[in-house]
Amino acid sequence: MSPGNRARTEASAVLVRRELERVRGEGGSGAYGVFPDARVAAALGRLGCGEEHGVHVGQGWYAVHTGTGCVTGRVTKDELTVSVHGAYAEPQPGAGPCVENRGGH
Template sequence: MLIGRSVTAAALLALTTAACGTQPGGERTAPSQSPPPSAGAQPASGSSAEARPACAQPAEAPAVPPSATASASASPPAGPDGRPEQHGDGAPHYAENHAYRMQASLTPEKRAWGAASAKLVRAELEKVREAGGAGEDGAFPEERVAAALARLGCGEEHGVHISDGFCGLHTGTVCVSGRVTRDELTTGVHGAYAEPQPGTGPCVENRGGH
């Protein structure tokens, strides 16, 4: 009888321990609605490795669509026309010579948050375009573009860079780049560059060479 009571007590103790940390009814705590951690690249040093505060965040967490694992990998650097560069198998040391142009990889979750941020950025740039006042080259004054991004809480601490209609910033999760001129309005989402253009932000491609 003593042995039987000991076994019963042990079983009750095990059940009690397993129940700890579980909400009544077996419910689990809802996932966080905050954006994922920064997707900046991770070089030994440089601005793209720094954690940045959030800006241009949607009011509600975006839906993350199902995606293949391959979509979370880093994309090859794009050429001047925006298409991935083709370098073939015969280019020796291509990867190491162009490592400075590599972008941080984006998970489907980070890409979803980036797309939501890009939508907000595009809306502000559209206001700049609709107001008119472009210069002779078709670009709008940098001050106006900066003011548009500031309305989304994006400033110097977010690596904002504006030049000749181009703008780039880090939302704290991803890079959002865009171009607004009299005849053009585009936005895009990508990871921070391993070695961005010196004197700019983490979202500006380095046009130099190694």
Template sequence: MSMELTATQRAKGEASAGLIQHELEKARKKGDVSEKRIATALEHLGCGKQHGVYVGNGFYSVHTGDVCVSGHVTEKELTIQIHGAYAEPQPGTGPCVENRGGH
């Protein structure tokens, strides 16, 4: 379960998502969607491990402090989603990756 977002958090998330989308779209259009390139694009925006950044298997996620911005980036498309942090995220990935395990 992810945390519910307030209208203010959603608005902040949309602003962050716009910046992230712009930067990742530049990488995608150049044909480089490697994990290293996606991580570098996010670092260019000042997003690093301290922001819960996770990049793996075409998936990326960033915790902005207010919301999570995550999605997939491939040579063909870029998706972006704004959501709250997960109460129990996937271990080792930051607060924005849904836990795929069970209890």
């Protein structure tokens, strides 16, 4: 990832963190401290991130492609992580460009 793209993606990560902190602050986590996928997806949607941005949410994990890179991490009652990285050349099918393919060829 180029330095410029990293800087733009890190700026997006700040916004993502802020929005997901709101989700945590509102409470309402379920089993194992995980928030409903729909709430996390709605939070990302408030930032203008939708399916067309490679948003993938599931079981406390999230991933979104910002156009310049990926913001991924975990959001639960007890934890909020935010990572910035480039898109995967071979992402997990159906999960957008920011979810690593765990399968083989």
